[in-house]
Amino acid sequence: MKSLEYRETAFGFFKFAFQDDSDEIVKSSCVAAHVLASQNLKLLAQDVVYWVIRRVGVDRRREVVEFMWKRHAEFESDFSVLDTLMRGFLKVEMSCEAMEIVGRMREVGLRPSSSAITILFKLLLRVGDHGSVWKLLRGMIHQGPRPCNHNFNAVILGFCRLGHVKVGESLLYVMQKFKCQPDVYAYNILINAYCTRGQTVDALGWMHFMINNGCAPSLVTFGTVINAFLQSGKYD
Known part of the structure; x- marks a missing residue:
């Protein structure tokens, strides 16, 4: 994968090579993701984890998490491996599993990436899990990272698309309490x-x-x- 010039080509090669979803192959793929992450090839590592999760499905997603967590200290930091897992679950649109990764980050004293949280907000709103949206926002307020304009704009847009314009209005006022000045995108x-x-x-x-x-x-x-x-x- 490293020898191929483009990310898309490398990912295509991995998908072709990953034909067997036995425990041994899944473990080997997790190690490959670790190695890629350790060499600053985070996007390729995320591609590998995403495809493994997609192939093994919901029933075995916990196996992937445990495989990735078990040996990660040899290759990468706690944040690196959990961020990769979170983005993998987001890409395959497993919102509950992504929320679980956020919870695991909190347990080990880490703050999830603001950009990943924005993606999670969009996914939660799309699937109608409003309770998790508010839970995630409360977690950001109390434990970080502090909500930014991108986070608020994603939530305002999601609720407005669902017809809850008054909720969007309320959020525009609320964001100012957290030193986020509404920008032209929020007003638009x-x-x-x-x-x-x-x-x-x-x-x-x-x-x-x-x-x-x-x-x-x-x-x-x-x-x-x-x-x-x-x-x-x-x-x-």
């Missing part, structure tokens, strides 16, 4: 949500609100509001 999410619902007056109100709070609208902001007024026949 809410404005678009109101426009989609035909509530153009509310959308325009939010545009004025963002301007008054020192956030300049983008071309997307104006385009969204103008299009909504045209769709509703309010040409004036």
Whole structure:
């Protein structure tokens, strides 16, 4: 895999080679992931773990976690192996298992990656696991990493897409308590949500609100509001 020039080619080779999901082959694949991670080839390590999880399925996912954890100290740090496992579960869309990895990180005193948490938020909202969304957000507030704009924007977008615009509004206010100043993307999410619902007056109100709070609208902001007024026949 290391000798191949492109990540996609290396991953394709591994998928071709991984034809047997016996315990011995799974263990060997986990060691391969460790070796790749130890040589700063984290993305390839994540590809290997993702494919192994996908092949063995839900029933054997705990085996993979234990295989990876058992010998990881010889090759990589606690955070490195758990982050690889978390991203593997995220890629195969096993949200409950990804949440378990977050829990294991907390147990050993680690903070999950903010970027991985953003992906997890999106997945949890897509599958409708709102309880885990709030649990994950509470965990970030109390144990870190501190929620950032990307985290809040992902959650606001997810709830707005589900039609829970008021929840999105509340989160926009809440994020300011954690030193996250709403950016143009956060406002655009809410404005678009109101426009989609035909509530153009509310959308325009939010545009004025963002301007008054020192956030300049983008071309997307104006385009969204103008299009909504045209769709509703309010040409004036």
